[in-house]
Structures are given as structure tokens and as C-alpha cells.
Amino acid sequence: MTGRSFLMPNYAPPPVTCVRGEGSRLWDVDGKEYLDFLGGLAVTSLGHSHPAVAAAVAEQARTLLHVCNLFGTTVGPEVAETLDRLIGGPAGQIFFCNSGAEANECAIKLARKWGGGAGRGPKGHTRHGVVSTYGSFHGRTLAALAATGQPTKHEPFQPLPEGFRHVALGDVEAMDAAVDPSVVGAVLLEPIQGEGGVNVPPKGWFAEVRRICDERDVLLVLDEVQTGLGRTGRVLACDHEGIRPDGLTLGKALGGGLLPVSAFLAREDVMAQFTPGDHGSTFGGNPLSAAVGEAALKLLEREQLARRAHDQGEYLMAQLGKLNHPAITDIRGKGLLVGVEIDPKFASARLVCEGLMAEGILSKDTHGTVVRFAPPLVIEREQIDFAVAAVQRVLKSLESKAKVRETETV
Numbered sequence: 355m356t357g358r359s360f361l362m363p364n365y366a367p368p369p370v371t372c373v374r375g376e377g378s379r380l381w382d383v384d385g386k387e388y389l390d391f392l393g394g395l396a397v398t399s400l401g402h403s404h405p406a407v408a409a410a411v412a413e414q415a416r417t418l419l420h421v422c423n424l425f426g427t428t429v430g431p432e433v434a435e436t437l438d439r440l441i442g443g444p445a446g447q448i449f450f451c452n453s454g455a456e457a458n459e460c461a462i463k464l465a466r467k468w469g470g471g472a473g474r475g476p477k478g479h480t481r482h483g484v485v486s487t488y489g490s491f492h493g494r495t496l497a498a499l500a501a502t503g504q505p506t507k508h509e510p511f512q513p514l515p516e517g518f519r520h521v522a523l524g525d526v527e528a529m530d531a532a533v534d535p536s537v538v539g540a541v542l543l544e545p546i547q548g549e550g551g552v553n554v555p556p557k558g559w560f561a562e563v564r565r566i567c568d569e570r571d572v573l574l575v576l577d578e579v580q581t582g583l584g585r586t587g588r589v590l591a592c593d594h595e596g597i598r599p600d601g602l603t604l605g606k607a608l609g610g611g612l613l614p615v616s617a618f619l620a621r622e623d624v625m626a627q628f629t630p631g632d633h634g635s636t637f638g639g640n641p642l643s644a645a646v647g648e649a650a651l652k653l654l655e656r657e658q659l660a661r662r663a664h665d666q667g668e669y670l671m672a673q674l675g676k677l678n679h680p681a682i683t684d685i686r687g688k689g690l691l692v693g694v695e696i697d698p699k700f701a702s703a704r705l706v707c708e709g710l711m712a713e714g715i716l717s718k719d720t721h722g723t724v725v726r727f728a729p730p731l732v733i734e735r736e737q738i739d740f741a742v743a744a745v746q747r748v749l750k751s752l753e754s755k756a757k758v759r760e761t762e763t764v
């Protein structure tokens with residue numbers, strides 16, 4: 355290799371170059387072993403290179419790899435049925451695509467068409483508005499970015515598509531005021547803000563949002579790209595709140611950690627707004643993705659990974675809590691989506707993550723003060739113990755540095 359980078363510099367230079375993964379473990383080019391406490395950003399729920407998913411890839415690759423969407427396959431309808439059953443159907447109808455952003459784009463397009471449908475808005479208006487929350491993350495494509503409630507991410511890419519408004523997470527009154535039924539067609543929400551710092555809205559907020567949407571004939575679309583498929587201890591994170599959305603996006607874990615697979619699901623009468631030619635995707639739902647999705651969903655069910663995420667997540671949060679370290683100001687999340695808030699006076703979350711990396715634990719700092727953990731759902735108790743002990747050592751070593759800083763400023 356020349357040493358020159360041929361990759362677009364959209365990510366910071368990687369501190370670790372991985373060559374192999376197995377279960378919850380990763381190895382770098384020098385053979386150093388890491389415990390993956392980020393799970394590929396909540397993708398690798400089944401662990402790295404799960405043999406059953408790898409076998410499904412090989413089998414399907416030998417059988418049928420790609421057919422354009424003008425023709426059908428048997429695997430596509432099969433995975434749609436499995437997904438419908440797993441999420442406690444009826445899901446209505448499903449559109450398969452390739453990334454979380456693409457699933458959200460589809461949801462937003464459908465919401466616009468639905469909102470603009472005959473008789474839905476006052477004369478001359480379409481209800482094309484979408485309400486989401488500050489701090490949310492819905493993807494990098496233009497409409498998904500406009501829905502993302504982080505103005506700093508918008509700035510360089512103005513003008514963005516119009517019609518997006520944002521409210522504070524958990525604020526019923528703000529939602530009530532923003533959902534103006536003459537211009538708003540949909541509310542798009544993450545059940546727990548993942549990228550935004552593992553922010554969990556107060557219990558009961560979703561029920562209020564559901565009520566507001568129902569009263570005004572506005573669609574409630576949930577972005578469960580990160581929280582879905584067992585991650586938070588239930589198959590869908592909205593199951594914790596006992597509500598059902600009109601539309602739902604899934605991604606990340608749907609590809610079994612092996613392939614990019616995502617989906618948009620909606621009530622049948624809502625999906626009916628799309629007519630042939632309105633939307634599509636060359637690779638969406640191709641036989642290979644469908645076979646991998648099917649294998650991933652079957653494993654999720656057979657190995658009761660949602661239950662496991664619940665148990666291991668409770669354990670992880672309890673063990674972190676027992677550290678009782680003053681630098682940890684909050685531990686939050688559900689299942690195996692966990693955020694640890696670090697007092698910025700003590701250290702940045704980035705420093706903690708760097709320390710953890712040196713200890714062989716991969717994690718991610720978010721918004722300066724939060725360390726995000728999203729390990730594979732197959733993580734073992736001993737591995738959690740190992741990681742928590744590493745957190746303790748890292749905080750201890752940072753204590754002395756914090757003391758030095760304190761004396762320097764006195």
C-alpha cells in the first residue's frame with residue numbers, strides 16, 4: 355500500500371483496522387483482540403459472522419443472487435411474512451431497501467403523498483409537514499437529514515427540503531402545538547434517540563403523541579433503525595410503550611450484521627398511496643438480502659435475543675451503577691442500548707472511549723459527554739464484567755489526569 359488514503363475523508367482516521375470478527379470479538383491487523391461493545395453501531399446483533407447467516411449467504415449466492423424488481427422471487431415474500439409475524443403483525447405491507455436513510459426517505463415520501471391526498475388538506479394545501487424531535491438522527495440523505503433534529507448537521511447542506519419542524523423530546527405541549535393538521539402529515543420519531551446520546555423520553559409520552567396523531571388524522575412513523583429487532587429488550591422498542599405506529603422503519607440488525615438490509619412498513623391503507631412507479635430500489639429486497647434477513651430474523655426468534663438483550667442490558671447497567679464513580683452522572687437506555695454520561699469537568703467521553711480502546715473495548719463517544727454501548731445481543735456476562743472492569747480502570751487512570759489539570763488551574 356502507498357500510505358495515501360483513497361477513501362473519502364468523511365470519517366476521522368480509523369484508530370483500529372479490523373481484519374476478523376467472531377461473536378462479540380474483533381481482531382486488528384496486528385492480531386490484537388477487542389471486545390466489540392458497539393456492535394457495528396447496533397448492526398452486529400447476532401455477533402460477527404454468525405455461521406447460520408454466513409451459510410444463508412453462501413447458499414443463496416449459489417442459488418439466485420439478483421432479479422430486478424419487475425420479477426418476483428420466493429424469498430422476498432417469505433421474509434416479509436416472517437417479519438410481520440415477529441413484530442406481532444399485522445405489519446400491513448413492507449418495502450425492502452438497503453439503508454436506514456433509504457427507509458426513512460421512503461417513509462417521508464409516502465407521508466407526503468398521503469398528506470397531499472384528495473380531501474386531506476385545506477384547498478390549495480398539502481399536508482406535507484413532518485414533525486420530529488431535536489437531537490434525533492434519521493440519516494444522511496437530504497430528507498432524512500432535514501428530519502434529523504440537529505441544526506449543525508444541516509448547516510453545510512442548505513437548502514434542505516421544506517416542511518420539517520422539530521420539538522423537544524418528551525414535550526407533550528410542544529408536540530401538540532407543532533402538529534397542525536392543516537400542514538402536517540406525519541410525526542417521525544425514534545423511540546430512543548441513539549446517535550443523539552441514548553435519550554429515553556419520559557414514559558407515557560408516546561401514548562400522548564399517538565393520541566395527538568389519532569385525533570388529527572396524522573401518521574405516526576417510528577424510526578426503529580437502531581432500536582428495532584431486539585436491541586432494547588423487546589422486538590420493537592415501541593412495545594415498551596404499548597403503542598403501534600402507522601409506519602415503521604427498520605435497518606441495521608435486519609441484515610444479520612452481514613449485509614445492508616432495511617425496510618419500511620406501513621398500514622395497508624397508508625401504503626396504498628404508493629402506486630407503481632412512485633418508488634423503488636434496484637437492490638432493495640434482492641434474493642440475497644431477503645435470505646439474509648430471513649436467517650437473521652429466525653435467529654433473533656430462536657435464540658430469544660430480545661429477552662437476552664433485556665437481561666444482559668439490566669446486568670450491564672447495574673454493574674456500571676455499582677462502580678459508583680462520581681464522573682458518571684447518568685446511566686440510561688434500555689436493553690443493550692446504553693449511554694453513560696460523563697461529567698465534562700472530569701473528562702470528555704472521547705478520552706474515556708480512547709482509554710477503553712487501549713483496554714481492548716470498542717465503544718463510541720457521542721456529543722462530547724456520552725459513551726455509547728451497543729454490544730452484540732449475544733454478549734456474555736463475563737464479557738460484560740470484563741468491560742465494566744475496564745471502565746473502572748480507565749476512570750481511575752483519568753482521575754490522576756483530572757487532578758493534574760485541577761492543580762494546573764489553581
Ligand code: PLP
Nearest residue numbers: 453454455491492493548579580
Ligand atoms: N435512523 C436511525 C435511528 C439511525 O440510528 C441511523 C443510523 O445510525 C439511521 C436512521 C441511518 O441509517 P443508515 O446509516 O443505514 O442510512
